[in-house]
Amino acid sequence: MSWELLLWLLALCALLLLLVQLVRFVRADGDLTLLWAEWQGRRPEWELTDMVVWVTGASSGIGEELVYQLSKLGVSLVLSARRVHELERVKRRCLENGNLKEKDILVLPLDLTDTSSHEEVTKAVLQEFGRIDILVNNGGRSQRSLVVNTSLDVFKELIELNYLGTVSLTKCVLPHMIERKQGKIVVVNSISGIVSVPVSSGYCASKHALRGFFHSLRTELVDYPGITVSTICPGPVQSDIVKNAFSEEVTKTVENNFDQSYKMATSRCVRLMLISMANDLKEVWIADQPFLLMAYLWQYMPTLAWWLTNKVGKKRITNFKSGMDTDSSYSTMWKKKHD
Template sequence: MYPGVQFDDKVVWITGASSGIGEALAVRMSARGSVLVLSARNESELQRVATLCREAGASDVLVLPLDVSKHATMEPAAQQVLAQFGKIDLLINNAGVSQRSFCVDTDFDVYRQMMDINVLGQIALTQAVLPAMIARGEGHIAVTASVAGKVGAPMRTGYCAAKHAVMGFFDALRTEVAADGLQVTTITPGFIQTNVSKNALSGDGSATGTTDEDIAGGMSVDDCADVIIAGFESGEPEIAVGTGPEMALLPLKRENPVAAFQALEQMAAQLRQAT
């Protein structure tokens, strides 16, 4: 366990802040007096969220449009934040994109996008902020991974590969920076009511444009953010969040992996019949 996070006057940088979990976290941290840096590709949506943050009590808000797939832009972005606020207390790597296609039907470029956005983008931004955190001897880095970072789910081979990589990277990073006074938190949501499936890539790289029944029936994004905030405040290094049957896969994979594999194979068979 870590010391609990106190958000008052902390500089919190959230990627993927234009909707969903990122937006909900930004508003809640604003109510706790944080300084917010909001990043995503859609500047107009970021401005909308910035207004909500100011209304909620944020002491300051910087809208910083960012495409995490453009890795070379991470360092200049970090320097801009440091120039304006002098520090970054908490970076939440929340940007990402999912997938909905069987491997045999998936263009290789979709796999490349899964890695560029979900893995390399998070690593590039993390590397950009690490030196300043290490120099201060304090700082906190978090990443929104997924239950798909712990188990392999059908129609998400690229997404699962990326989220497994994210979990491995940040778990390893945690070991390296602990002696520097830094903390690392991994967040593993299950089905949350966001646009994740609507924006997910199909086999040809186009967005599906549809919302999965599991996502539609999942935990509300506000409840999700509340669980994550509580996890930060209580010092949890890994925060599992969700209420659906998918959350049972986490202990099942540890305790009885064969049963977990069989359950997911049945899910794949059902999906094949439905497509």
């Protein structure tokens, strides 16, 4: 075989590999590192058993589904949110469908904005189970309103809840993990912590703040390799996050009954979260297209990302003003095109 033919074959193989990767990316629902870990990495069923896991925002959405999947792994659970009756409902379902007993689940009401209570609730967890292996910072709220119409109180509330509340609880748990020299801190962020979008300015700001804080914390913990910090950035997921979102005023929420079929199934999102936790991935992006593509563009091609965001942003604002789901039109169109 001549060298010229060999080079042509290598070039052809490289082209085929590139095409395969392109097809994989078009149909991907997570970043490539995460999907590799799903294929070749450690299984949650091996790595997360016999742990004490504290989940905030456990009464609905991603937090609720995370609790259900964790309950089948043989962990001890701490369920926190403001709505006690919803936490009790989640606990009952865990006992019915999981592998846990009454003693394995602690319902612990928590208001993230009441930072003065965080030290006491942390002590309550340690008194009950003796340790905290994983803290999942999942509690928070979204926002749907234009900057010009939005009260400053809404922005304050989003920072208090999504950012400062999470930072406060983490600071209460961190000394315990440092003393043990092990633990996992998981932060449920958002693709909006990477990509800035209109109609959610306060939410984006709080999520960008979280990303910066926990990236810095990870670096500060370099002398404690047993303590890992994982930032999870989901795109649109089937949940009540939009229904419970702030509007122009703190007392107003977004009242809607939008179709969520175009969004990622919550069970799939949580499965990928568990894989990232089992493999100690530093940051993962969990989203269907075109949201995943936008995350990559913002990370690696920001100039092009700005141009696209301006184009897509106009449609998002139009949808919002028309009383539609902000992301549904172009997301549904993409999904139909590639199904």
